[in-house]
Amino acid sequence: MRLHPLTSLAFAGSTAVITTAAASWPVSLAVGAGALGLSAAGGTARRLVPAAAAVLVPLGLSLLIVHGLSFPEGRTVLAQFGPARVTAEGLAFAGERAAQLSAAVLALLVFSFSVNVPDLVAALASRGVHGRFGFVLASTLTLLPAITAQAGRIRQAQESRGLVIRRGLLHKVAAFRLQAIPLVLSLVEDAGTRAAALEARGFSSPGPRTSYREVPDSAIQRLLRMLLLAAAAAAVVWRLWLAGTGG
Structure with missing residues (x-):
């Protein structure tokens, strides 16, 4: 079954949201590995990997530098350079955030490299x-x-x-x-x-529009999109509830 562009977008967006809300190493690594596997199966890995590296390498390094050197809750000091301290807790926090970010970025890049843009529009x-x-x-x-x-x-x-x-x-x-x-x-x-x-072509003109391009959709995929959006919203609510209760 060919996925509707909005279904692919819902998959990518909900995956990024749920992975970020889960804040779990296993979930982040599983999502990242799954995204790379889907990219390899779809033949887009050669384009996706350099693009992901261009985004994630500088962000990952910045997370390691900021949290690794100045993590307030850090207690296990691995190295110290004047006021800056490299702590095990800071490195673990930075690594966890980098894993979440990598999973979300990879999921969205899989969508961007696989979706048919005219169909999406x-x-x-x-x-x-x-x-x-x-x-x-x-x-x-x-x-x-x-x-x-x-x-x-x-x-x-x-x-x-x-x-x-x-x-x-x-x-x-x-x-x-x-x-x-x-x-x-x-x-x-x-x-x-x-x-x-x-x-x-009248893009700024008001009024109804028609399109010569028809993208087939189905009731199953519409229901699937609703479930994905509901799952993403539930993940956000669950995370906010945990933050409110100190969990």
């Missing part, structure tokens, strides 16, 4: 969602592939004009600086072109 439009919101969501999902493709074209154009990228971090940083300016300018120009195209 059509499904949102059929539910009465404003066209501008659907376009913003679609643009967000396709932003990373668009930037990657545009950067590749700019690099090829510069290399054809004699740019040589040597090995080493400093040379790559210098080459990126040369590519960043035309990349940003091209993205700004593309944004203006898309805005003009949206206005020409």
